[in-house]
Amino acid sequence: MPNKSKSPNGPQAKEKPYACDVCGSAFSLNFNLARHKRIHTGLKPYACKVCGLTYSRNDDLKLHMRKHTGEKPYSCGVCGLAFSLNSHLNVHMESHTGVKPYPCEVCSAGFSIKNDLKRHMRRHTGEKPFSCEVCGYAFSINSNLKAHMRTHSGVKIYNCEVCSATFARNSQLKLHMRTHTGEKPFCCDVCGCSFSRNDVLKLHMRKHTGEKPYNCEVCSASFSRNSHLKLHVRTHTGEKPYPCGVCGSAFSRNDELILHMHKHTGEKPYLCHVCGTKFSRNSHLKLHMRTHMETKPYSCVECGFECSRNDELKLHMLNHTGEQPYSCHVCSLLFSNNSDLEIHIQTHMIEKAYSCAECGLEFSNSDELKLHLENHLCGLPCAGNSNLEVCSETEVEEKPFSCGLCSSAFSMKTDLEDHVWMHSRTENDSKISES
Structure with a gap:
């Protein structure tokens, strides 16, 4: 049986006959010793029914439950601010005295509580004594470590009262609440833009300062x-x-x-409110909107042509320069714009059902074959094409437009142009057949 004799310090002093065999701490009640031993064993029999966190003491669980209930029974008699723990209220009361007996030796900061000074000094020393056992990440404040541990456990004890969002930290909940209230307390002194977060304001200020770190x-x-x-x-x-x-x-x-x-x-989420045209990109919509504007900021220095888009002006300038930057990968034919090239590419993909009996070249339609057969006229048979007559049987008419590549002549300039095009077509088709 433990010795319960009176202490030499007086009859009021409590005896502590129950000693911990691990660390030597002594207690007056066996119940307190049993509770203390849970520190060494890690036993936490008291579990929160809301978030699952466990505690070694029932009173710790009761204090924890105030985070879920929002209960704050301790209020400041000066400013009315309420706290869930009496110790937090005591610390807060120091802020009303204005007394800061604990100055920082590095900077000019002063503190009313010694522990606050200790935490502050870690900013200067870089000390991070609280380390995560899971990932090794270290923190200068124990509360930050506790909040971090919830990222591993997945526990989110802070609930938004407006929506169903949950958070591991109270600070995260406070930031989230601004999405509901629209509060933006951080204002730019230069342009007046306001933000819900101070770090976003700092990033914004770099637009004005030009800082690029x-x-x-x-x-x-x-x-x-x-x-x-x-x-x-x-x-x-x-x-x-x-x-x-x-x-x-x-x-x-x-x-x-x-x-x-x-x-x-096929989604086109960007809609023109003027004509209803839809676009897959917002940048395309912005370019389109200029077609509805009276102003046309891009003008040609050669002829004065005006347009609303810079790419339109570039296409127009090809009419003056004669540049043909778009080349067919099949026959190397050149074009001044990409849309004409795409149309041309289709000619290589279409089945060619009409063939020339003289040279074997194939064409996709009969009109192209007719134009090609003109190259075989002037003494050559027309390969049995019923729609054409031999040159000697045709009525002689004036043909002032002569081809510089062969002896063919035409009565109309447009016919000559079509004929010259067929020369280039024949040459290109020959290159393909040779390759």
């Missing part, structure tokens, strides 16, 4: 955001982590993949 190690490019730098680096590495599940095309950015998917789905 994130530099590419490969080239001289710099960026105001780290996320922008990461995207840029992929242009050097060639990394394209976003593949299309339909055709296999890969992209370096997710938004590029989303735009690409519109080609497969």
